[in-house]
Amino acid sequence: DTGVSQDPRHKITKRGQNVTFRCDPISEHNRLYWYRQTLGQGPEFLTYFQNEAQLEKSRLLSDRFSAERPKGSFSTLEIQRTEQGDSAMYLCASSLAPGETEAFFGQGTRLTVV
Amino acid sequence: GENVEQHPSTLSVQEGDSAVIKCTYSDSASNYFPWYKQELGKGPQLIIDIRSNVGEKKDQRIAVTLNKTAKHFSLHITETQPEDSAVYFCAARRDTGRRALTFGSGTRLQVQP
Numbered sequence: 001d002t003g004v005s006q007d008p009r010h011k012i013t014k015r016g017q018n019v020t021f022r023c024d025p026i027s028e029h030n031r032l033y034w035y036r037q038t039l040g041q042g043p044e045f046l047t048y049f050q051n052e053a054q055l056e057k058s059r060l061l062s063d064r065f066s067a068e069r070p071k072g073s074f075s076t077l078e079i080q081r082t083e084q085g086d087s088a089m090y091l092c093a094s095s096l097a098p099g100e101t102e103a104f105f106g107q108g109t110r111l112t113v114v
Numbered sequence: 115g116e117n118v119e120q121h122p123s124t125l126s127v128q129e130g131d132s133a134v135i136k137c138t139y140s141d142s143a144s145n146y147f148p149w150y151k152q153e154l155g156k157g158p159q160l161i162i163d164i165r166s167n168v169g170e171k172k173d174q175r176i177a178v179t180l181n182k183t184a185k186h187f188s189l190h191i192t193e194t195q196p197e198d199s200a201v202y203f204c205a206a207r208r209d210t211g212r213r214a215l216t217f218g219s220g221t222r223l224q225v226q227p
Contacts, residue, residue, distance in 0.1 A: 031213070041219055043158065045215065048214060056214065091158070103148075103160070104160065105159070
């Protein structure tokens with residue numbers, strides 16, 4: 001296992017299109033997080049899962065955003081009707097619970113909405 | 115909610131000098147404080163972390179100090195090298211309730227050879 005994997009690394013889409021990103025966490029990790037990072041800023045929390053249950057969603061996660069982790073392994077983040085303001089780096093992280101361990105981040109998916 | 119402030123936003127040092135980055139947090143219930151290094155086009159990489167029951171932690175050239183009373187923590191890098199050039203983020207989190215990290219806005223460190 002080489003760490004958290006995200007696909008694609010880059011995505012360019014036209015405004016109004018739907019996009020979906022995938023995250024494969026470290027295999028034994030049961031917690032999975034999605035963050036968004038805009039240029040020059042720190043990552044901002046979007047949502048997290050423990051196993052397949054989505055336990056928390058940020059108010060940043062508008063109705064156009066949906067995340068799933070159907071079998072408690074990989075996760076997908078979908079953005080519907082993309083807007084230019086959605087352009088950002090979308091980061092996935094995973095950690096192991098119980099016992100608070102550090103979160104490991106993937107390389108991110110850079111989304112550009114044109 | 116938690117708010118983390120980080121200073122300075124940019125820091126330039128000569129190779130071999132020390133670098134210090136400072137963060138303050140607002141939520142007194144936060145008890146886990148990691149530091150991440152992010153290189154261009156990559157995800158954040160954990161470099162050191164500290165919990166609230168510890169005042170200082172060292173790992174080779176990197177150290178972190180925590181003052182819970184004042185709600186601030188700092189990253190110290192000694193004997194800086196050009197490969198230390200990157201953006202550094204501090205973060206804070208509770209171990210109960212909300213599990214997400216709240217990040218500072220980052221410090222761009224440039225080590226001049």
